[in-house]
Amino acid sequence: MIDKSYDIVIIGGGPAGLAAAISAFDNGVKNVLVLEREQRTGGILNQCIHNGFGLTRFKESLSGPEYAYRFVKQVKDRKIPVLTQTTVLSISQDKTITAINKEYGVFTVNAKAIVLAMGCRERSKGALNIAGTRPAGIFSAGTAQKYVNVKGYMPGREVVILGSGDIGLIMARRMTLEGAKVKAVCEIMPYSGGLKRNIVQCLNDFDIPLYLSHTITQIHGKDRVTGVTISKVDQNKRPIPNTEIYFDCDTVLFSVGLIPENELTKGMGVPLSPRTKGAVVYQDRQTLVDGVFACGNVLHVHDLVDFVSDEAELAGLSAANYVKNGASVHDTIDCVNGKNIGYVLPQKIDKNLSGDVKLYFRVANEFKNCKIVCECNGQVLAQKKKPVVAPGEMEYLVIKESEIKNANGQITLSLEELL
Amino acid sequence: MYDVVVIGGGVIGGTVLRELTKYQGNFCLLEKNDDVAMGQSRANSGIVHAGFDAVPGTNKAKFNVLGNKMMQSYAKELGVKYINNGSLVLGYDQEDRRTLLSLKERGEKNGVPDLAILEREQVLEIEPNIGDEVICAMIAPTGGIICPYELSIAAIGNAMDNGAHLKCNFCVDKIQKDGDVFTLTSKDGQVVQAKVIINCAGYYSDQVSALAGDETFQVEGRKGEYILLDRESGDFVSHTLFITPTPAGKGVLVTQTVDGNILLGPTSVEVPTDDTSTTQEGLQSVIEKVNRMCKGVPHYNTITSFAGVRAYCDRHDFIIEKSPKVQGLINCAGIESPGLTSAPAIAKYVVEQLVSTLFNLSPNANFNGVRTPDNFFKNLSTEQKNQLIKKDDRYGKIVCRCEQVTEGEIVRAIHENPPARSLSAVKRRTRAGMGRCQSGFCQATVLEILARELGVSMEEIALNGKGSEILVGKTK
Known part of the structure; x- marks a missing residue:
């Protein structure tokens, strides 16, 4: 029988789950388990045999399976345990995970931290x-x-x-x-x-x-x-x-369209955003339930897997920090979408966390020659001009740590059309 | 040679067949499609009506009230889900209130218990999402819900377990009678013989009757379009909500289903064929009507839309009788709503009162009316699940993630009675593919399991029988 307790359990062995596992491991938490419902890890990349993956991250054009293999191998090298053909049935708020597979039947494992990485489904x-x-x-x-x-x-x-x-x-x-x-x-x-x-x-x-x-x-x-x-x-x-x-x-x-697959998330009472259809998160990808993190397409639908991997590494690191340091006190400001913005993520910024914050967003329509502005109480925290933007391409804007420390209210991201 | 042949594998044919197997004899069900429950038993509202609609003294009234009383134990024996959720008929104005009062009176005459008129505030207490225009409602606590194809499949499966035969893809084309023996020939030349025929052919029951020589009734079709919402919105209403009926019909309803979805519909449009395509106007009219009944209907959670054609006959009552023209022929025709509710009572009547006069019924001592449902795994206790997985580890593999259906259940549905041979047949038995992704994730796996278990190629597996194969060949 498998162990009953893990420091971190990762739900989903697609690109997000694998990158989160590697990141958690490399940041000092070795007792990690990945649960994957399909026969092998790699997620939907396994059927994406076209190329174009990894251009941002590896400066190479890889096929889906090639991109996935780079992460599959790293998980193997680290001997991180992975249970495939294992479907998670439910997760309780105390982080007990109930799953099913052929070998163990219906079984439970406990986790100190959970990373949700279940991906999305097609509408x-x-x-x-x-x-x-x-x-x-x-x-x-x-x-x-x-x-x-x-x-x-x-x-x-x-x-x-x-x-x-x-x-x-x-x-x-x-x-x-x-x-x-x-x-x-x-x-x-x-x-x-x-x-x-x-x-x-x-x-x-x-x-x-x-x-x-x-x-x-x-x-x-x-x-x-x-x-x-x-x-x-x-x-x-x-x-x-x-x-x-x-x-x-x-x-x-x-x-x-793609819909983040958050049935387990809802089942455990993690609040979701109606805009992203994924969990509401802080910039470290912690949800509003302590010790539960989310990344990849279950959080918001990405168009490039490279960004999924980045986000998952962040979630893995944050989960590792949570395991090492325990729950922390949040000093929260909200981050909302303003004019011409479809959604912005994270929706919460914790001022007690260090580092710059990368705000990911999608615009609500096609625009040419425009400016993206991030404001707080009339003060501009960050901005950038774009010659062309479209809802199909996820964008981001970096807010400096110093600006966040000074922010004293809700942060709004909006798009202005330039004449 | 069969003693009795039942034509039509819907809920009436199915329950009649099962009732027959309580007696000794050779019984066979003929179904024109690749699977049973493919006509109006495939797509209707799934309501166990309390019985206040039908005019007192009619077959509809009689069998509705009887069927309603029987349904709970009938469903339980067959392992079919049934919920006694109660029905509410909503009224928008004083004229509706008068209609509701007369409905209540009519229901009481039919023997429907505990009918009451509720005021808006009382309705709001039990259904907080009703529309602003609702001023009152009639409550019928004995109203319930059931899944029409689940009931049909279970009844037929149980009848087969008790020795009845099923012939699918047998579309009756010719009926000849020589002496006391009927010879039925299918379109593709198959032949069966029988002493008694029970015609339960739904939309085609007038044609089947005519083939046997009885043209005393005509059947017409009325199409109803539906919209189904995700289980996530399953608690939007708990009762079945109707609007006050008009001469045009019972109107649309908003109801929970036994599987926890929300069902909206149906429309009611006379149609010249049994074509079940949906229309933009039809779906739009469902949306408009339910938006008046309820506030904040979660249309964003729509997972599918579909239509069914209800067969009604020119006598506007159920025809359940020995043919006045053809000795040995029993007609069950024009079984529109509340036919589903009435089915167990109709079946009992047909066998005990009609078949018994044509054929000597002696009890089948081996009859066992209990059936294990096809979709059962998720309702077991953890201990029971683990015992089953130990015996057959395919129960440890979830194939349909949305509805949590295991490979074990799918394999079982392929080999149990009545055997599932298509994706749609597996879906209607196990619910694999019935959920929010509408088979996007599991279809390829279910298709592989079907091909493996039936020993055929992937290309031969169809959605609904011949002509609806999923794959057209191999890649380059």
């Missing part, structure tokens, strides 16, 4: 109230990716994709390379939700048309999809009559 087609039938041939982009890249099967031959998030764009290219015909990518917003480089490399390079301000209004077919109707939408995202375009296809892929 499903069902969430969209799309009219029509419910035949075979409807997949989330990630499910299609798993069939093609991991299982070696084709989910269809003629494809229409709804949503221009990164997975949708990547799958447009992947399906094309496998001989499928991708007839259209529709995006309900007037701009793409994905990275610019993916629009160029995955759509433009393959002459796949992108229909902005369009959505699927009807799915056709009884047993298998036979076609879809798309329509242009107005400013309120409502379909405009008589703008319908019909496509014959046997497959529809949905890439319509």
Whole structure:
């Protein structure tokens, strides 16, 4: 049987969980356990066989599995125990984790600190109230990716994709390379939700048309999809009559957003942010429950895994500090999103923590020539100009430690358009 | 040669089949689809009606009240979830109040116990999310909820455990009668023979009856569209909320489901076929109506929308009778709402009062009415779970994370009665793929398990039987 008590238990062995484990270990806490529900660690990177991972962190273009392996190996080298095919069923506020696997059945482990790193899930087609039938041939982009890249099967031959998030764009290219015909990518917003480089490399390079301000209004077919109707939408995202375009296809892929998977988090009573759909955290990634930390896509959806790794290292370090030093007293100021900002993270800044604070944020719309300003009581703590920003790309702004020490109220981040 | 053949594997056919197996004989269920419970028993509101709607003296009234009384123990025996959550009919104005009073009177005539009119404040105490316009409500404490396909599948599975046969993909195309023997031929040329036919073919029951030579009734379809919300919002309401009925129908409802979701709907639109596609207008009208019934409906937690077609007949009451034209044919037709509630009572009546006059019923001493549900693992105690995992470690592997369904349950559903052969069949038995990610994470794994257990290729596994295969071939 496994040990009953650990200093740190990490929930999830994807890129966030692995980096957090390594960081906790290297910062002096050796008694760490990683729990992973899949057969192997690495998370969703294992099915992302395209390249482009690690450009920021390693200055190299790696495939998903290659990027994951760098962390998998480090965990192995440190002999950090990992339980795979182990699903966590619940976590209590006293940090008892109940999990299940084939070997131990239903079992519990106790932790001094917990790092939540469960990742996110795809928003499903069902969430969209799309009219029509419910035949075979409807997949989330990630499910299609798993069939093609991991299982070696084709989910269809003629494809229409709804949503221009990164997975949708990547799958447009992947399906094309496998001989499928991708007839259209529709995006309900007037701009793409994905990275610019993916629009160029995955759509433009393959002459796949992108229909902005369009959505699927009807799915056709009884047993298998036979076609879809798309329509242009107005400013309120409502379909405009008589703008319908019909496509014959046997497959529809949905890439319509990612949702942090926080069922365990909610179950243990950790407060969540309605904006990020992840836990409310301090700059060290501690949640509002002492000794519980969160990082990666379970905290907020990232577009680059490089940032996930950075964040997870921070959470791992903080968890290690918590184990070594115990709970600390917070001197909290709130950090909120102002004009034109979708969300900002962390939502809480603890003045008792040392160091500069990197505020991550997403803008609420596409802007050109703008300025991001971080203010407290009318005083500017930090700012930067940007020639172009889009909701699809996460941005950050650094506030100096000295500015934080002087701040004496709520911090607001906003975006001003420059003329 | 079968003694009795039941046509149609919905909740009526299923409960009738199970009732038959309490007696000695050869019984068979014919189902045109790849799995049972694929018609209106697949997609309806899942309400165990108290019985105040139906006009006193009708079959609807009689079987509703009887069925309501039977349902709790019936469901328990079959391991089917049933919750007696009580129903509330909301009133918006004084005219609604008058209608509610007459509904109460009608219910009392039908024998529905404990009906009462509540004022707004009283309603707010038990349902804090009702809309601002609600001024009063009628409460029916005996109202309940159940899952229609779960009940159908369990009844059919239990009947099979007790010796009944099931033939799926048998779409009856021809019925001939020679002497006392019916010969039924399917579209693809399969043949079965029977002494008695019980027609429970739902939307197609008039066609089946006509094939046998009885054209005394007509069935029409009425489509209902629904929206299902995540279990996270499952406590939004606890009772089943109806609006005061109008001549056009019972209107939409807001209810918890036995699995802890919130169900909104249905619309009610006459349709010429049993096509179950949803429409923009339909879903929009559901949203508008429930937004009047309740404040702050958590639409953001929508996980899916779907539609079902309810079959009703031109007599506007249940037809449950021996055919006046064809000796040996029993028709159960036009079983619209409250058909689900009525099913156990209808089944009992059909077998004890109708079949008994055509076929000599002697009790089956080996009948065992108890069934272990397909989706049971998460309700076990930790000790029971661990005992089971020790015996079969596939119960230690969670496949569907949203609904916490184990590989053991999926394997079991594939091999138990009635066997699951498609993704949708596994889903409706075990709930794998029924949760918030709508099978995004588990579909590939369930598909692999199906292929492995059935000994077929991945490409042969379908969503709902032939023509709905998931994969089209291998990658390059």
